[in-house]
Amino acid sequence: MYTMSGFDPSLIILVNIYADLYGDRQQTSVYNNGVMQVSVFVSVNYTGEASEDDIKRYVQDNVVIYSLNYGENVQWQKSTSDNGFHHDIDHAANKNPAVPPKMISDVRTPLYFTVPGGRAEGEHRWIAKLDGKQTNDSTPLFVKVKSFSVNKDHFEISDRASLSCAHLRVLKYKYDVFPDTQKLVKSINYKGIKFTGTGGNTWLSMAMSSKGNKLGAFIEYKETSNINIATAYRKYEQSEVERRDLGICSYKVMIRSQCLDDTLDIDSADVEGVWNEGIAMVSVHDKSIDFTCEDQDDTVLNNFNNHDFEMNDFVLQDTFGGMVEVNINWDKGDWWGIWAISSAEVIYL
Incomplete structure (x- = not known):
C-alpha cells in the first residue's frame, strides 16, 4: 500500500505520454551520443485532493515506459533528474513558451x-503503463534517434578580439553544420600547464620559442575577466604550476615576454560573447616570447633554456552532451x- 498523507493512488487517471511539459507534442529527436537524454512527460489527472509533488513522486516510482518496437520495458538508463543538456534536437528548450502553465490542467511527471552511445538509431514508439492501465497504442511517443558524427571540416577557430600581441579566439562548430542551439560548451580535459602561483585562469597548451615565438591557451570554463596566463620573467617553482600530460619542465618554469600581460x-x-559561441581560447605572439625551463635543479647557474610543446587529443563537449576528440594544427600556414x-571524431565515455 502506497502511503502518503491524504494521497490515494486509485484516484489517479493515466492520460497520455508527451515530449513536452506544456504542449501536446509526441515526437522528439535525439542523438545517440551516450549522454543526451530523452525527456518523457507522463500525463495524469487526480480526482481527489493531493499535492502535485506527491502525485509526481508516485508516478515516478510506479510508471513503466514500454517499447512497442521491442515488446518490453525500455531498457535505457532511466533517471528522474535532468543532466543539464538539451533533450531535443529540434526543440532545445523542451517546452512551448506560447502555452502558459496555468492552461494545463493535467499533472505531467518527467522521466529521463x-x-x-552509438546505438539505437531509428524510430522508437513508447507508451506508458501505470497500475494496470496504459496509454493508447495508437498515440505513442515517437522517439527518433539520430547518429552523431563529426569531421575536421565541422569546426573553425577564429579571432574575436585583439590587443597588441594577444588575440581572443573562439573554437566552435561552423555555421549551418548543426542546429543553432548545438554549440561547443567546454573542454573536459585541459592539457599543458597552468600557472596557479599568480592566479592563472588559462591552460597553456602550445608554446613555440623556435618557430614564431607564440603561445596558445584554453581559457578555463566560463572565465571572462582578467585573462591570465602567467607573469612574464617570473621563475615559477613546481608548487606554483599544475602540469597535465606535459613531459618537460620538471624544475622551474619562466616565460620571457614584453607583452604577456x-x-x-x-x-x-568580448570573452563572454565567445563563450556564447563556443570555447574561449587566447593566442599570444611576439618576437620577444620564449617559453623556458630550468633543465636541472641548478640554484647556482640558474640556466633556463627554450622549449617547444604542442598538446593535443582534446575532448570537447557540446550543448547536447556530445563529446568529440579533436587535434589542433597549431601552426597552419604561417x-x-x-x-x-586537423582531425575530429566522436567519442563515448
Whole structure:
C-alpha cells in the first residue's frame, strides 16, 4: 500500500505520454551520443485532493515506459533528474513558451532516458503503463534517434578580439553544420600547464620559442575577466604550476615576454560573447616570447633554456552532451600561428 498523507493512488487517471511539459507534442529527436537524454512527460489527472509533488513522486516510482518496437520495458538508463543538456534536437528548450502553465490542467511527471552511445538509431514508439492501465497504442511517443558524427571540416577557430600581441579566439562548430542551439560548451580535459602561483585562469597548451615565438591557451570554463596566463620573467617553482600530460619542465618554469600581460586587458564582454559561441581560447605572439625551463635543479647557474610543446587529443563537449576528440594544427600556414582542427571524431565515455 502506497502511503502518503491524504494521497490515494486509485484516484489517479493515466492520460497520455508527451515530449513536452506544456504542449501536446509526441515526437522528439535525439542523438545517440551516450549522454543526451530523452525527456518523457507522463500525463495524469487526480480526482481527489493531493499535492502535485506527491502525485509526481508516485508516478515516478510506479510508471513503466514500454517499447512497442521491442515488446518490453525500455531498457535505457532511466533517471528522474535532468543532466543539464538539451533533450531535443529540434526543440532545445523542451517546452512551448506560447502555452502558459496555468492552461494545463493535467499533472505531467518527467522521466529521463539516456540514449545508448552509438546505438539505437531509428524510430522508437513508447507508451506508458501505470497500475494496470496504459496509454493508447495508437498515440505513442515517437522517439527518433539520430547518429552523431563529426569531421575536421565541422569546426573553425577564429579571432574575436585583439590587443597588441594577444588575440581572443573562439573554437566552435561552423555555421549551418548543426542546429543553432548545438554549440561547443567546454573542454573536459585541459592539457599543458597552468600557472596557479599568480592566479592563472588559462591552460597553456602550445608554446613555440623556435618557430614564431607564440603561445596558445584554453581559457578555463566560463572565465571572462582578467585573462591570465602567467607573469612574464617570473621563475615559477613546481608548487606554483599544475602540469597535465606535459613531459618537460620538471624544475622551474619562466616565460620571457614584453607583452604577456596584454591578455589582462581583453574586454570581459568580448570573452563572454565567445563563450556564447563556443570555447574561449587566447593566442599570444611576439618576437620577444620564449617559453623556458630550468633543465636541472641548478640554484647556482640558474640556466633556463627554450622549449617547444604542442598538446593535443582534446575532448570537447557540446550543448547536447556530445563529446568529440579533436587535434589542433597549431601552426597552419604561417609563422605567427593560424590554428585549425586537423582531425575530429566522436567519442563515448
